[in-house]
Amino acid sequence: MSVIINESRCPQNHPCPSVRVCPVGALKQSGFKAPEVDMDKCINCKKCAAFCPMGAIRVNN
Numbered sequence: 001m002s003v004i005i006n007e008s009r010c011p012q013n014h015p016c017p018s019v020r021v022c023p024v025g026a027l028k029q030s031g032f033k034a035p036e037v038d039m040d041k042c043i044n045c046k047k048c049a050a051f052c053p054m055g056a057i058r059v060n061n
């Protein structure tokens, strides 16, 4: 399982809305950069991928 952040799709100019929907706090954003995922916390719920309006997050099983 993996969460892939496509930095070329992320405008990196705003607070990432997907950070707030992650139920386990696995997404972290430094400044306005594309978020990073802590795979030790991630439970593979796919909420972040569904929520990102830019389609910049993909979750693979």
Ligand code: SF4
Pocket: 003, 021, 022, 023, 024, 025, 026, 027, 037, 041, 042, 043, 044, 045, 046, 047, 048, 049, 059
């Ligand atoms: S798949 Fe779910 S648990 Fe994993 S980073 Fe995305 S929102 Fe968080």
